[in-house]
Amino acid sequence: MTTTRPTWAIIDSATDVGVLLGAARQLSDVVVALVIGPRHLVEQASSSGFSETRWLGEPAATVGSEDYAAAIAELALRETPTAALMASSTRNRLLAGRLAARLDTSALTDVSDLRTEDDTVVVTHSLYGGAALRTERLLSAIGVITISAGAFAAFGSGPSWPGPIVEASCAVTPPPISLLERRSEPRSAGTLPQAKVVVGAGRGVGSRDDLGVVEELAQALGGQMACTRPLAEGLNWMGRDQYLGVSGLSIAPDLYVAVGVSGQMQHMVGVDQARVIVAINNDKAAPVFAESDYGIVGDLHQVVPALVDALKAVS
Ligand SMILES: Cc1cc2nc3c(=O)[nH]c(=O)nc-3n(C[C@H](O)[C@H](O)[C@H](O)COP(=O)(O)OP(=O)(O)OC[C@H]3O[C@@H](n4cnc5c(N)ncnc54)[C@H](O)[C@@H]3O)c2cc1C
Incomplete structure (x- = not known):
């Protein structure tokens, strides 16, 4: 059973679009994409089946997704989505921590199963290095959840007709850490x-x-x-x-x-x-x-x- 409240998918990478939609649909039929990234990423999201796609802006090279935490928290307190879901990247784990602190909840990380029971969110995630699974019921109004890679199937079979894009560019908190150097790994896991x-x-x-x-x-x-x-x-x-x-x-x-x-x-x-x-x-x-x-x-x-x-x- 899903809830009538929308669920948010926070997207900062093209590879996560379908999987985040698939995971978010476990909670709600209304899934709103909040995109942090370039125009083509917003367009990809808008043609993937989200109810609505909001473009929070393209971050400058010195800014990470985590610097959007204050703005996203403000929006979340106004709109109370069921949960804000994101992929389990290093940056998103930072974002999840900051967002959870601002929403007075805990970040639920590496979640491999999601559902609603009596209109509240129930998640399963691994602990003790994967030796056990823990199932938890969310007591706060809004969940902050990072999803485990590979745990959810991507939703949709391919691009569909583009949905509405809302330009919702928001203020970014100046990062407390300055970027000194950017170096790419010689090989990348990519897909x-x-x-x-x-x-x-x-x-x-x-x-x-x-x-x-x-x-x-x-x-x-x-x-x-x-x-x-x-x-x-x-x-x-x-x-x-x-x-x-x-x-x-x-x-x-x-x-x-x-x-x-x-x-x-x-x-x-x-x-x-x-x-x-x-x-x-x-x-x-x-x-x-x-x-x-x-x-x-x-x-x-x-x-x-x-x-x-x-x-x-x-x-
Ligand atoms: C906190 C913590 C977190 C960790 N997180 C991870 C993690 O995320 N991922 C991870 O992978 N590890 C992790 N580890 C390390 C993990 O415990 C193991 O040490 C590691 O996975 C072993 O790697 P391995 O199998 O390559 O090497 P080894 O354990 O050394 O195994 C090598 C194997 O190759 C076989 N072998 C040798 N020669 C041949 C041959 N010629 N032909 C066929 N077989 C051969 C041997 O029989 C042996 O079984 C973590 C450890 C800790 C403490």
């Missing part, structure tokens, strides 16, 4: 949360050069590469936005192939929504096998090239 097939590399791969073996498998499967945390933080073989798990991304692909991954809980919570998990590991006692639908015990340097050859032979 990893939306990928249908993901191949995850673990420390068992052995060296940065050997990552090519895993990459070939990802390509042969038409999928994307991801990794465990040690490969992104410490070894620095892959980007920090490519690791999966409790402190990285959570994904829900059709297929996740774990290559040289031991399967520690902190990693597996990021992939436990995958429809099928396949593990390749030379240690038959590796915990990853208990979490997998299919397992291959063997040296990845032999197993993976053989799989790639077999896939090429049938494609």
Whole structure:
């Protein structure tokens, strides 16, 4: 059951548009997009099925979404939406914290299930590194919620007729931190949360050069590469936005192939929504096998090239 009050989706990235609409519709049939970003992002939102799209403005390079917290809180207190939903990016977590403080509530983070009961919002999210799920009922009038990546399906099958765009540019609080430098990561996860097939590399791969073996498998499967945390933080073989798990991304692909991954809980919570998990590991006692639908015990340097050859032979 949904409520009659509108739900807000705060959008600052093109990749989140459909998923935020899908999540917000769990609460309300009336979903208003609040867009922080360039004109083309507003146009994308307005043709995605929102009841209304409001353009809060395009932030200057030195401003982040979190600097819109005061303006959004003021609007929320006037209009009392059911909740303001946003994706779980670093910036949005800052925004959620600031917004929740101004609305005298708590930010509900990494939410994987949303519903209304008796016109109040009920959310489920993971805790203890994903070892348990907690379901909470919102007691405040307005919820501030970040949604877990991969937990909600995008709404709509493609662009529809553009809905109304309201220019609602608002005052931005001058940021208390000044930007000194902006550097792009050498590789970016980009659309990893939306990928249908993901191949995850673990420390068992052995060296940065050997990552090519895993990459070939990802390509042969038409999928994307991801990794465990040690490969992104410490070894620095892959980007920090490519690791999966409790402190990285959570994904829900059709297929996740774990290559040289031991399967520690902190990693597996990021992939436990995958429809099928396949593990390749030379240690038959590796915990990853208990979490997998299919397992291959063997040296990845032999197993993976053989799989790639077999896939090429049938494609
Ligand atoms: C607070 C906290 C948060 C954390 N958050 C995350 C997180 O978000 N994501 C995350 O991934 N980790 C996280 N970790 C780290 C996590 O606990 C594990 O240490 C990490 O996931 C292990 O990475 P791995 O599987 O690549 O390496 P390892 O545990 O070293 O496993 C390597 C595996 O490769 C196998 N192997 C070795 N050689 C071969 C070969 N030739 N062929 C086949 N298999 C081979 C080995 O048998 C082994 O099972 C966190 C830890 C802490 C304390």
